[in-house]
Amino acid sequence: MPAVQHISAKKSDVILLVGTMKGAFVLRSNGARKKWEIGGPYSIGSPVYAMAFDQRQGRQRLWWAQQSFRWGTVLCSSDDFGKTSTEPETYSVKFPPESKLALKNIWQISLGGPSSPDTLYCGVEPSALFESHDAGITWAPVQSLLDHPHRPKWTPGGGGMCLHTILPDPVDSRRMMIAMSTGGAYRTDDGGATWQARNQGVRAEFLPDKYPEFGQCVHKIVQHPAQPQRLFLQNHWGLYRSDDAGNSWKDIATGVPSDFGFCMAIHPHEPDTVFIVPIESDAYRCTPEGKLRVYRTRNAGESWEPLTRGLPQKNALETIVRDAMATDTCDPAGIYFGTRSGKVYGSSDEGKSWQTILEGLPAVVCVRAALIGGSSASSRTKGRARNVTAAKKHPAVAKRVAKTASKKKAHAGRR
Numbered sequence: 087m088p089a090v091q092h093i094s095a096k097k098s099d100v101i102l103l104v105g106t107m108k109g110a111f112v113l114r115s116n117g118a119r120k121k122w123e124i125g126g127p128y129s130i131g132s133p134v135y136a137m138a139f140d141q142r143q144g145r146q147r148l149w150w151a152q153q154s155f156r157w158g159t160v161l162c163s164s165d166d167f168g169k170t171s172t173e174p175e176t177y178s179v180k181f182p183p184e185s186k187l188a189l190k191n192i193w194q195i196s197l198g199g200p201s202s203p204d205t206l207y208c209g210v211e212p213s214a215l216f217e218s219h220d221a222g223i224t225w226a227p228v229q230s231l232l233d234h235p236h237r238p239k240w241t242p243g244g245g246g247m248c249l250h251t252i253l254p255d256p257v258d259s260r261r262m263m264i265a266m267s268t269g270g271a272y273r274t275d276d277g278g279a280t281w282q283a284r285n286q287g288v289r290a291e292f293l294p295d296k297y298p299e300f301g302q303c304v305h306k307i308v309q310h311p312a313q314p315q316r317l318f319l320q321n322h323w324g325l326y327r328s329d330d331a332g333n334s335w336k337d338i339a340t341g342v343p344s345d346f347g348f349c350m351a352i353h354p355h356e357p358d359t360v361f362i363v364p365i366e367s368d369a370y371r372c373t374p375e376g377k378l379r380v381y382r383t384r385n386a387g388e389s390w391e392p393l394t395r396g397l398p399q400k401n402a403l404e405t406i407v408r409d410a411m412a413t414d415t416c417d418p419a420g421i422y423f424g425t426r427s428g429k430v431y432g433s434s435d436e437g438k439s440w441q442t443i444l445e446g447l448p449a450v451v452c453v454r455a456a457l458i459g460g461s462s463a464s465s466r467t468k469g470r471a472r473n474v475t476a477a478k479k480h481p482a483v484a485k486r487v488a489k490t491a492s493k494k495k496a497h498a499g500r501r
Contacts, residue, residue, distance in 0.1 A: 338387025424450025
C-alpha cells in the first residue's frame with residue numbers, strides 16, 4: 087500500500103481535487119500555481135468518479151464518492167483536506183426499496199445555488215438525482231425524475247446509464263438543467279416538480295431518428311453564472327450552444343479537428359470563453375493526430391483556437407473524460423485537466439502555456455479546483471450577474487446590457 091501524505095491549505099491557496107480509478111488525491115499550491123504539494127491517496131484502491139469542495143457557510147469540506155464493486159458506493163467527507171474523513175455507517179445515498187433500483191455509482195457532486203447554502207446534489211447511476219438540504223447529512227431522490235415517463239426508454243451509454251451534469255440556475259432558484267448518458271438534457275422550471283426534455287437541435291448519431299425528443303448521449307454542459315441563459319454542450323458527436331436556456335441548440339463545431347469529445351469547462355470570468363479537448367471518434371477515443379490540444383473559444387463558439395504550448399504534440403494518444411477538466415477562480419484563471427494515462431496538466435495563464443503537474447497516477451476520471459477563501463464568482467462575474475438580474479426586471483437595463491455584450495463580443499472576435 088502507498089504511504090498516505092497530507093496537505094494543509096490556507097486562504098488564497100489553490101487546491102486541486104483529483105479522482106482516479108484507484109483513489110483520490112488533493113494537491114495544494116499558492117497563488118502562483120507553479121509548485122504543488124500532493125496529499126493522498128484517499129479511499130485507496132477505490133474508483134473515485136466525483137469530488138467537490140464546499141466553502142459555503144464557513145465550511146472547508148471536501149466530498150468524494152468512493153465506489154466498491156463489492157460493497158457499493160458511499161459518500162465520504164473531510165473537513166481537514168483528507169487528514170481525517172467520515173465514511174457513513176450506512177449508505178446515505180440509496181434508492182427507496184419500492185423503486186427496485188440499486189445504486190451503482192455517484193457520477194456528480196454539485197453544490198446548491200446562492201439561495202441554498204446547505205443544499206447539495208448527487209447525480210447517480212442508474213440515472214437519478216439526489217438532494218440534501220442539511221449539508222449532506224440526509225439524502226433523498228427527486229421523485230419526479232425517478233418517476234419520469236421517459237425513464238423506461240433511457241438506455242446506458244458506454245459508461246453506464248448515468249446522470250452526470252447538474253446545473254442549478256444562479257438567478258432562478260426554481261430552474262435547473264441536468265444531463266445524462268443516454269437520455270439527453272432535461273430542465274425543470276418549477277423546483278423539480280416536472281422535467282422537460284431540452285434537446286432540440288442536438289443529434290443522436292447512433293439512432294435511426296437523428297434528432298429525437300430525448301435519447302441523446304450528452305457528455306457535458308457548462309453554464310456561466312453571469313449569463314445563465316447561455317449554455318454550451320459537448321455531445322457524443324456534436325458541439326453546441328444554446329442562447330435560450332436549452333430550449334434550442336446551435337452547432338458551433340467550426341474549426342475543431344473533431345466534434346466528438348467529453349470534457350468542457352467555462353472560464354470563471356468570461357462567459358463566452360470555453361475550453362474543450364477534442365477526441366478523434368467514438369471508435370478511437372484518443373486525441374486526433376496524436377496531438378494533445380486544448381481548444382478555446384473566446385466568442386461563444388464562433389471560432390476555436392488550439393492551445394498547445396507545453397503540451398506534447400507527438401505520440402500523445404490521450405483520453406480526457408467528461409469530468410476531468412476544471413478551472414479555478416483566480417485572475418488570471420487556472421485551467422486543469424487529467425488523462426486516462428494518469429497525467430495532470432495545468433495552466434496558470436488561462437491556457438497560454440501548460441505544465442505537467444503530476445504523472446504516474448491511475449487513470450484520472452475527475453478534476454476539480456478551488457481557491458481557498460475565494461467565492462465561486464469573481465467581482466467581475468458578480469457584476470455581470472447583477473446586470474442579468476436587473477435586466478429581468480427592467481427592459482431599459484436589458485437593452486443596455488445587450489448593447490454592452492455585443493461590443494465585448496465584437497472585441498473578442500478581433501483578439
